[in-house]
Amino acid sequence: MSAFLEFDQVSHAYSQQTVVDTMSFTLVEGEIGCLLGSSGCGKTTVLRCLAGFEPIRAGSIRLAGQTLSLPGHQVPAHARQIGMVFQDYALFPHLTVGDNVAFGLRRWSRAERLRRVASLLDLVGLAGLARSYPHELSGGQQQRVALARALAPRPRLLLLDEPFSNLDVDLRSRLSAEVRAILKQENTTAILVTHDQHEAFAMADRVGVMQAGRLLQWAAPYTLYHQPASRFVADFIGQGVFLPGVVTGPACIETEIGEFCGAVPVPFDVGQRVEVLLRPDDVQHDDASSRKAVVESKVFRGSEFHYTLALPSGRRVLAEVPSHHDHPVGEPIGIRLEMDHLIAFPAH
């Protein structure tokens, strides 16, 4: 499928400080992308470039075949047909919910406007609240109104900047799943910015990990987790530890807990020293295994325990173990690695 949004080799700088550094990514129509990264890495600046608030220094931004930004040329923000949702909702306090949603529809006929507002309030689960005022709603409801208002004029692209960060954890995860369903129903192409990877994984079709203005990887969440392109991405996404090893064959690595062979060749020469990524779900508890590790600490998560286990060398690995396997701290337990592919990086 051809790209609907093309962010191509874009750079941006605030005076001399480069904040977005030759970044490229694409989305097809209806896809949801997410930029993930720690504070200050440039996520919001990317959104501001997309929205038309910041000129770009290099590269180009194209949407639906139209060039929006080039160095020295940009389509003004109001002419881009791009919608925005921010963390602080930014609703008009003196307007009702219905009038907030209708705000961008002033050029529509009254009948069309009423129909669109009713259908959006229905879509975001707020039918019946059209006459309420923002202060009468909960934070989650206000954010739904903000979403409905942004979607009302059928934007070509929706930008969501940390939209759930003012909400509590439970509501965040519920709303991120709901918002994804709403965007899919409207076939809206969207870019979300967050530093919460659970939110990124719950909402997005493509996730990009940013570091210091650079996009390190742009991929489906599953690929990011299972095939991180760099040690930074592997460390940033999910939990895990790196265990030293030596390459012993095209797809095999020997570590202190044995030799592991994956289904896919590793890009290293035999004899090279590497570090293998072990996710908690790669390490299985197995009473029958002769490989032992000592329970150093554990956290009860309801359906499973999250164990930190010490290997004979003193190195630690993490393991997720079903919660009926309740072993005390200090006890050696059998472990087995279950990985269909090995993720390894050159040793430091």
Ligand SMILES: Nc1ncnc2c1ncn2[C@@H]1O[C@H](COP(=O)(O)OP(=O)(O)OP(=O)(O)O)[C@@H](O)[C@H]1O
């Ligand atoms: N208007 C501005 N003028 C100068 N520097 C700025 C401006 N806006 C942002 N910056 C700087 O650009 C860098 C990237 O900021 P940006 O807001 O894009 O990061 P972010 O990844 O969205 O961070 P956060 O997650 O904290 O919102 C930071 O070093 C920031 O201080």
